[in-house]
Amino acid sequence: MNPSNLLIAALIAFGSIEAFADEIEINPEVYIGLTGGYVRGDLGGAVDPFDGSLDGFEGGVLVGVQAPLQRNFFAGFELDGVFTTASARDTQRGTIVGFPFAFHVKAHQDWLFSARGRIGRSFNRISPYVTGGLAIGKTTATGTLGFLGTVTQISGDQVNWGLVGGGGIGFALTDRISIRQEARFTHLFDRNDTDFQAFSGRAALVFRLSGGK
Numbered sequence: 001m002n003p004s005n006l007l008i009a010a011l012i013a014f015g016s017i018e019a020f021a022d023e024i025e026i027n028p029e030v031y032i033g034l035t036g037g038y039v040r041g042d043l044g045g046a047v048d049p050f051d052g053s054l055d056g057f058e059g060g061v062l063v064g065v066q067a068p069l070q071r072n073f074f075a076g077f078e079l080d081g082v083f084t085t086a087s088a089r090d091t092q093r094g095t096i097v098g099f100p101f102a103f104h105v106k107a108h109q110d111w112l113f114s115a116r117g118r119i120g121r122s123f124n125r126i127s128p129y130v131t132g133g134l135a136i137g138k139t140t141a142t143g144t145l146g147f148l149g150t151v152t153q154i155s156g157d158q159v160n161w162g163l164v165g166g167g168g169i170g171f172a173l174t175d176r177i178s179i180r181q182e183a184r185f186t187h188l189f190d191r192n193d194t195d196f197q198a199f200s201g202r203a204a205l206v207f208r209l210s211g212g213k
Helices: 003-023
Strands: 029-044 051-068 073-084 087-096 099-121 126-147 150-172 177-191 194-210
Touching: 029 073, 029 099, 029 177, 051 099, 051 194, 073 126, 099 150, 126 177, 150 194
Parallel strands: none
Antiparallel strands: 029 051, 029 194, 051 073, 051 087, 073 099, 087 099, 099 126, 126 150, 150 177, 177 194
16 A cells, blocks of 8 residues: 555545534644654564564654643644654574574564544643554565575565554643643554564654644
């Protein structure tokens, strides 16, 4: 799946939500931002057999809309996409019908995209929140298999869907600029024996475009 097509579809849905908010006469806050952080977890089965610990950096953009609720609560919807340097390596040795083999592989989590709901509460400039929704990501893998005196090159890639959830805290620097710190857990569902589970810590710089105060 082309991530640009996914982003276009998500932005259309995002625009529909904003239009609905206008129809019911609330003043939603629309914002964009830059986000980045560190991810660490496990990646299994990208090229069978494979099981390795994964870590690396991630960075990208986010866009969202949120509306005020009663008692200083707020709720909204957010999209984000990041490219990552997260990778994992695995080496396995053994025998096949008595003949030795060696398998070396490196897998890389290319990108992650999420569409999430957010709900939280504002305390003056501080805004803790929880978030959760759908995630999608692409994994690629390359490796070699040595058997019976030959070396075979192996490669593959695939896109998996899953769930993401977490929470964070925002701090308003000005009426239009805020910063965030967020922790989240992402689990992309097993497809063709690929399993991605990772925790990430992200920071974000957010710019309010319209609405809100």
